Amino acid sequence: MKHKIIAIVVISSIILFLSSSLRHIFFHSTANDLGIFDQSVYLISQGEKPISSLLGFHILADHAAFIWYPISLFYRIYPSVYWLFAIQSIALSLGAYFVYQLSLQQGLKEKQSLAIAIIYLLYPTIISANLFDFHPDTIALPSCFWLVLIARQANQSNYKTSLIKFFTAILIIVSCKAVLSLTVLMTGIWLVFFEKKRIYGLIAIILGLSWFIISTQFIIPYFGSNAASISRHLTHYSYIGNSFIEIVTNTFFKPQILINHVISFSILFYLLSLILPVIWGLSLKYLNPIICGSPQLLMCILSSNKSFYTVGYQYTLPIVTFLFLAVISNIKTQSYCLKNKNIILILVVLGFLISFNPHIDIGSNIGRDFSSLTYSLQASDKAVKIINELDNLRKDGYKGSVLTTAKIIPHLSHRFIIKLADENISKDEIGTFDYVLLNTHYPILTSSREFAKSLSEELKIDIRYQMFFHENGILLFVKEI
Structure with missing residues (x-):
């Protein structure tokens, strides 16, 4: 079966690459964010400071994403935006491989593991994120799966090798976006209390918290200016307050503001779109992995920016990772969930239809x-x-x-x-x-x-x-x- 999952990953990578490339060829990619990232990586590859003229500041002041530096090595071979599409399509497809491995590790049969991997590739956010220019969040997705797989396999491999792999996975995740360090932090808490992997959990907690502080308090202010301040992201939550302190204060003393926003039709529709493709495999008993994606989930449902609470954008990717972990955990004990193939197919298709891809540009x-x-x-x-x-x-x-x-x-x-x-x-x-x-x-x-x-x-x-x-x-x- 292993050769089948490899074939699926290869075929998926090719399909995703061709689709994102065609979108670009037909002039549907945009300045925000492909133009910004492509320019920055190009400048790095030329030995120049990656100060994007579209942003007005150093690319590290954007999200402290130092992943751009290793990516720029491909541009040294030949500078082309298609490197970004190739990296993104491979990264998203690799997620299927890790879903397959995690399923096997949890005791699922090979056919079941393969089925879940295919369902992952059909999840609306995977397809949509691939079509929306390029975002390093897509690289972090398979790394989140890998992080959990390493921790779970800790007793089955060399301890030193496992730690090196674990550190590498964390390094990749946090290098993609500063805020993903909170995902690493919460994954660490989940590993300690639910997976009983205390050493690995503590490492994730320490590194996640440390990087969040370093990136937001030192790296971003150092490379940026007032325009690059992390406070610029607070505009997405301006209905709660106009400053970080005001937002925190109103969260505790005026909770009705948050409640009114969260129970709105748009947010409830987003949550439905999020779980519908996998609702057949979810149960409250095994929903604890969602703790890992809780920082991103809160940022999405509390934001006033519609892009955040639309499953067609990359912001949902960290949540998708842990939704599939929840599905795998549930099917481990309730394998009958996968027997209703027609229902699963209907839900996957319905999930895609109600979250119709905003990046195909047909409607426009x-x-x-x-x-x-x-x-x-x-x-x-x-x-x-x-x-x-x-x-x-x-x-x-x-x-x-x-x-x-x-x-x-x-x-x-x-x-x-x-x-x-x-x-x-x-x-x-x-x-x-x-x-x-x-x-x-x-x-x-x-x-x-x-x-x-x-x-x-x-x-x-x-x-x-x-x-x-x-x-x-x-x-x-x-x-x-």
């Missing part, structure tokens, strides 16, 4: 002239190639600064300066860019068709710029050298 194209949209994509591709060709003609090797739309940015992010063309850009700053690439037909996010058209009209009469390309609403202005 309804009502549009499809042929017009296709021509616009082709024109965008031509404009991107022109900019790259003009950059290659420069003898100094410098890649010109670019002002463009959110969906074009990930195709031109291998340069020092690239920014988003929207209403927030000042008129004085516009004149500093070597290239201005606009989409007057299909602007998105904070940009509007009126803004794009207005800016294009201004640039047409600006003597500093020449309109180098104009096709199907795509306009490229090049600054005279």
Whole structure:
């Protein structure tokens, strides 16, 4: 059976890679977050400081994610955003391998273990997270499974080797995002009290808590500025309070604020979407692994940002990890849960439908002239190639600064300066860019068709710029050298 799970992982990796790559090719990836991460990794690979022009500060000040440095080694071989898609698809698919191993370790039959691994790959968040640009959270997911597997197999392998693997798993998890150190911390508590793995649990508690303090109190403030302060994330919870102290105070003395938010239709729908694909395999008796994902669960359901409480985004990934641990623990004693294959299939499909993938972008194209949209994509591709060709003609090797739309940015992010063309850009700053690439037909996010058209009209009469390309609403202005 082992060769079957390996084949499944390989096939899944290929499918996930192709799907995310196609989404990018069709200009559906965005500046936030693919453009930011791709630019930062590229700068690291070139030996430069990864100060993203889209963020305005060092990438380590974002989430203290030093995983970007080992990832940049791939960019040294050849700088391409497709490395990120490949890493993400492999990481998400590897989760199936660890689900399979954890199932076997808990005494499940090989066919049962294989079935749970396949169900994992069909879970809506796995598919959606793969399609939403790239996020290091996806790398942490298989590492969370691995962390638990190592602790559970501690008595079956060399103690020193197990500890090294355990440290490595924790290192990978916390290197992906500072807040995931809280997941490590809670996993440690779970290992101590529920799995009776005291040494491993204490290690996870100490390292998780230590890294959370180091990353939030030292690394992020050191590499960032006021704009990078962790307090910027408090805006997601502004309905509770405007500062950390106010949020904590209101949580205890005004709990009705939280209660009203949590029992809202949106949050209850999110919780339903979360458990529906695996509800057939859950029971209250074996739900204790969810303790590990409780920090992320609380952050999601308490947030006012809809992305947090939508299963189609990467924020749900740590919760998914421990939901499957709960399923495995339950099936260990109640194997009949897997016998109702039709019910399981219906629930998985229903779970996917009610949490319809927000990253497929089909809905955003309804009502549009499809042929017009296709021509616009082709024109965008031509404009991107022109900019790259003009950059290659420069003898100094410098890649010109670019002002463009959110969906074009990930195709031109291998340069020092690239920014988003929207209403927030000042008129004085516009004149500093070597290239201005606009989409007057299909602007998105904070940009509007009126803004794009207005800016294009201004640039047409600006003597500093020449309109180098104009096709199907795509306009490229090049600054005279």
